[in-house]
Amino acid sequence: MKFKTIEWKGDRVRILDQRKLPQEIRYLDCRDSSSVAEAIRTMAIRGAPAIGVAAAMGIALAAKKERSPQTGPFRKAIEQVCNEMAETRPTAVNLFWAVDQMRRILDQVHTDRVEKTKAKLIKEALRIYEEDVEINQKIGEHGKRLIKNGDGVLTHCNAGALATAGYGTALGVIYAARDEGKKFQVFVDETRPMLQGCRLTAWELVQEKIQATVITDNMAGVLMMKGKINLVLVGADRIARNGDTANKIGTYSLAILSKWHHIPFYVAAPTSTVDLTLDSGLDIPIEERDIREVTHFQGRPITPKGVKAFNPAFDVTPHSLISAIITEKRIIRKPSHNNLRKIFATPNSLPVRQASKPRTRNSKEA
Numbered sequence: 532m533k534f535k536t537i538e539w540k541g542d543r544v545r546i547l548d549q550r551k552l553p554q555e556i557r558y559l560d561c562r563d564s565s566s567v568a569e570a571i572r573t574m575a576i577r578g579a580p581a582i583g584v585a586a587a588m589g590i591a592l593a594a595k596k597e598r599s600p601q602t603g604p605f606r607k608a609i610e611q612v613c614n615e616m617a618e619t620r621p622t623a624v625n626l627f628w629a630v631d632q633m634r635r636i637l638d639q640v641h642t643d644r645v646e647k648t649k650a651k652l653i654k655e656a657l658r659i660y661e662e663d664v665e666i667n668q669k670i671g672e673h674g675k676r677l678i679k680n681g682d683g684v685l686t687h688c689n690a691g692a693l694a695t696a697g698y699g700t701a702l703g704v705i706y707a708a709r710d711e712g713k714k715f716q717v718f719v720d721e722t723r724p725m726l727q728g729c730r731l732t733a734w735e736l737v738q739e740k741i742q743a744t745v746i747t748d749n750m751a752g753v754l755m756m757k758g759k760i761n762l763v764l765v766g767a768d769r770i771a772r773n774g775d776t777a778n779k780i781g782t783y784s785l786a787i788l789s790k791w792h793h794i795p796f797y798v799a800a801p802t803s804t805v806d807l808t809l810d811s812g813l814d815i816p817i818e819e820r821d822i823r824e825v826t827h828f829q830g831r832p833i834t835p836k837g838v839k840a841f842n843p844a845f846d847v848t849p850h851s852l853i854s855a856i857i858t859e860k861r862i863i864r865k866p867s868h869n870n871l872r873k874i875f876a877t878p879n880s881l882p883v884r885q886a887s888k889p890r891t892r893n894s895k896e897a
């Protein structure tokens with residue numbers, strides 16, 4: 532990739548400010564954990580795996596800068612930072628998983644002492660970062676066979692390098708198919724209201740010299756009817772154990788359209804996105820964001836004063852509408868409780884990434 536979404540710089544965390552793209556390439560140098568939390572909250576960095584990495588690096592930064600040499604106060608201070616990170620956004624499970632990984636290391640402080648724990652927390656954050664890139668490349672390798680020469684591929688939101696530590700999940704599949712020499716066309720949903728598709732995915736594809744056509748979200752149906760779309764490829768923020776999948780608002784509508792037009796609908800996601808604590812998508816907390824994201828455009832009102840608006844950031848696609856989930860382990864066709872269970876069945880593939888119940892301060896149930 533020609534750009535870095537997030538970087539550990541030793542004394543700071545450098546984040547490519549996605550609010551400014553594509554007009555401006557600007558980096559945020561976060562010198563404390565609160566600025567990392569703020570970057571997640573305000574979507575300077577976004578995308579399920581990327582916010583997990585950012586949270587881990589934010590915690591590592593806080594540990595590095597914490598002055599207290601004593602175990603008790605050190606632990607209390609970093610525990611508070613873990614809580615702050617877990618409060619930033621409620622839907623993507625990767626965030627809670629990453630915070631849990633860091634908490635596990637923090638728990639060892641009693642036997643390890645403070646200096647050793649600091650080093651281990653930094654190492655863990657970097658491991659989470661590096662592992663994410665490797666996982667995405669594996670997702671790409673598994674998924675590339677689903678794209679054929681001449682296909683039209685439709686994607687929604689941004690599930691690329693910008694949404695991860697690098698390479699991407701849904702876009703990772705597109706990169707892997709491109710690297711194999713396949714020729715196909717990519718259609719990018721604009722993705723109202725935050726425009727992750729036309730601002731971020733389109734920018735990423737331009738950087739990668741992949742031809743793409745941007746459409747507004749309400750144009751997908753007509754393209755499908757005209758036979759221009761052969762498959763839909765999206766990412767995921769959280770997958771319940773029956774395969775129901777939360778992803779960017781509008782994903783569910785695309786899945787319904789795909790079903791009607793008999794077009795395969797694929798979700799590309801690491802197994803860490805599967806939340807085994809949840810029976811179904813009904814249990815996934817859905818973030819509701821400021822209504823000004825809907826009522827305003829670039830700071831200007833586009834609706835009459837006083838009108839109400841509804842702004843859920845995600846929706847849940849039932850597993851029955853999903854043709855397959857592409858993971859780093861393999862492709863899970865017809866995702867269901869049984870089919871998903873198989874991937875976690877062998878001792879070596881137990882979900883060490885299983886997340887604890889997240890806090891849902893500013894969230895509502897789907």
Ligand code: MRU
Binds near residue numbers: 694699701765779
């Ligand atoms: O609100 P966002 O931009 O964080 O939402 C991101 C998405 O919905 C992505 O599709 C998802 O996180 C998968 S990213 C690999």
